[in-house]
């Protein structure tokens with residue numbers, strides 16, 4: 656494991672322990688969630704997946720809790736790190752719909768959810784290209800949409816995400832700043848151009864109330880009015 660991955664694991668454990676102390680009376684269930692999260696972070700590093708860090712994870716849990724989220728769409732399952740944070744904040748009967756093109760990533764995520772004691776009925780895993788899957792999901796139906804897959808396609812994920820949100824629902828885009836390149840007009844690589852376009856779509860949509868949080872590589876959030 657790389658030093659970065661180790662540091663992330665340590666932080667994730669520390670944050671998760673703090674979070675859980677404020678969330679639960681008994682240790683049994685939370686110990687299982689902590690170790691499932693730590694394993695998912697480790698598995699992500701092994702698979703070369705850039706999973707969300709703990710501060711972004713806490714923010715995802717917090718948004719899900721604030722929205723009393725029952726229906727969440729995640730674009731980019733990875734090995735389940737962000738999914739575990741989202742599920743932690745969602746209602747106990749909430750269902751996470753999570754899309755990923757890599758079956759191996761979703762197998763790892765399923766193992767992580769199982770290890771955390773998440774009922775299989777709470778995780779609807781859809782394997783496929785997000786741009787082919789998203790049009791099959793219903794308009795105006797989801798409390799939260801989390802975007803964290805192929806950066807080049809983020810503008811199209813954002814457009815689909817806005818369509819899926821119920822009024823009052825929230826869109827969250829991971830990695831919106833790309834190491835500061837998005838605000839530097841000299842940077843014209845395709846992924847930075849796409850991230851800039853995704854930000855513009857959110858910022859200029861009169862139906863959205865946007866805010867960029869300085870978490871991770873920029874967490875772009877917006878609430879549908």
Ligand SMILES: C[S@@+](CC[C@H](N)C(=O)[O-])C[C@H]1O[C@@H](n2cnc3c(N)ncnc32)[C@H](O)[C@@H]1O
Nearest residue numbers: 706707731733736737755756757784785804805
């Ligand atoms: C950054 S990782 C997601 C990490 C995850 N959200 C987490 O924090 O644990 C991006 C994921 O998007 C998936 N992906 C890439 N292109 C995709 C596409 N076109 N459709 C669906 N998933 C895709 C990759 O297989 C990868 O698992």
